[in-house]
Amino acid sequence: MELQEAPNAGAWGEWNPTEDSARPPRGKHRVVKQRGGLARSSTVLGVGVIAAVGASGIATAQDRPQVAISMPSLPDFGLGGAGGDGQHADAEGPAAGAEAATKTGIIAQQAAGHADAGATLVGRILQQAESQESAADAQNRAQAERAAQEAAAAQAKAQRETAQKEADDARVAAEKEADDARVAAEKEAKEAAEAKAEQERIAKLAGSYSLPTSAYTLTSHYGDAGSMWSSGYHTGLDFAAPTGTPVKAVAGAKITSAGWSGAYGYRIVLELEDGTEIWYCHLSSMSVTSGSVGAGETIGRVGATGNVTGPHLHLEVRKGGSTMDPLAWLESKGLSV
Known part of the structure; x- marks a missing residue:
């Protein structure tokens, strides 16, 4: 059942009640109660709350500051709240209807505000998730780069050690070859000196010694x-x-x-x-x-x-x-x- 607009000068337009929405007044002038006003207000309020909670997520909404939701003051139609058949209407019907419509609009605005807050919260959550994902990616890249640097350093160290070992082996081989050559040269020189000394000794002895006879x-x-x-x-x-x-x-x-x-x-x-x-x-x-x-x-x-x-x-x-x-x-x- 649609909510009928209440008369309000310049703001709500002309109000034309029909047979379905109004009954003949009894006694003094009464304004017919707008049925469904409280129900619609509660529905809009519930939709707003659901929209806010659904958009933001239950877990994240718990971390958000609580939003105060005020229940609108509804006009007393003599029935003590929603319900009643509209027999007792307020003498100031048009003003009360306008006030109810205004309060209903406030609830809608609050629901819309909650929906916007939920959307903002969702955006923040998504942004935080993207930031965390970017941080994780950056950390993974940093770890990969560090592992690559460590592997490159280990490989470079192994290459340096291999080159150093080869250089040491070459140096040792060269030193050994030089030592062998030196020993060989010293041995050759010693043998030559000994041979020369022996020749000199023999020559000297030949001059100092003689065969005991000849033609023998x-x-x-x-x-x-x-x-x-x-x-x-x-x-x-x-x-x-x-x-x-x-x-x-x-x-x-x-x-x-x-x-x-x-x-x-x-x-x-x-x-x-x-x-x-x-x-x-x-x-x-x-x-x-x-x-x-x-x-x-x-x-x-x-x-x-x-x-x-x-x-x-x-x-x-x-x-x-x-x-x-x-x-x-x-x-x-x-x-x-």
């Missing part, structure tokens, strides 16, 4: 075994040469013995400065029998005296009472036998 043939060597020698083996080196071949002093020495010596025949013994003794045996003659002699000086002649099978020089080298290999000793003095 080596027949028996030191250590040869046989029954012809009393010790069971040969104790010297035999230079076979014709009788009368000169016999020379192998080095500067002094004569400590010269004469007959049994199985050795005629023998001359030279003692060198270091105590080494050189025995010349089976001589046919002796040129010097005492004193000192120099290297290469003739001291006797090859012969076949004593226990022999033919003319030869039996040369022995002794030191500290023990015999030595004459061939090795002569070669150690730089002589080529």
Whole structure:
């Protein structure tokens, strides 16, 4: 049932009640009560509240400040509120109707205001959600960038460590190669120096030592075994040469013995400065029998005296009472036998 507009000068237009909306007055003049006024006001109020709560959401509306909603003062039609059949109308009907219509408009305005507040609240919620989503996206991007930076830093560190290790290995290899080259050079230099020293020593010895004879043939060597020698083996080196071949002093020495010596025949013994003794045996003659002699000086002649099978020089080298290999000793003095 539609709400009829109440008469109000200039604001609400002309009010023309009909049969359906008005009944004949009883007694004094009465204004017919507008049915449905309170019901419509309550409906509009409920719609406004529902619109506000529905638009804003229950959870969010709880955080909003409460909006005071005032119930309009409704005219008393003598029935104590809504209801009644309109038998008792207020004597000031037009004014009361205008006031009710005005209050109804206020409720609508309040409902609209609540709806706007709900829309504003929804907008704020959406804006907050977007802001939170943007913050989450920014945080995720920051975490991804930080993870990428950490990965890049780790990769760079690994590359630096690898490069450093390769550089260290190369340096160690170069140092080892340099050390090996240095050791090899030092060894080569040392060997060359030793060889040179040996050559100089041999050359010096060659000038200080001389072969015991010339035009000879080596027949028996030191250590040869046989029954012809009393010790069971040969104790010297035999230079076979014709009788009368000169016999020379192998080095500067002094004569400590010269004469007959049994199985050795005629023998001359030279003692060198270091105590080494050189025995010349089976001589046919002796040129010097005492004193000192120099290297290469003739001291006797090859012969076949004593226990022999033919003319030869039996040369022995002794030191500290023990015999030595004459061939090795002569070669150690730089002589080529």
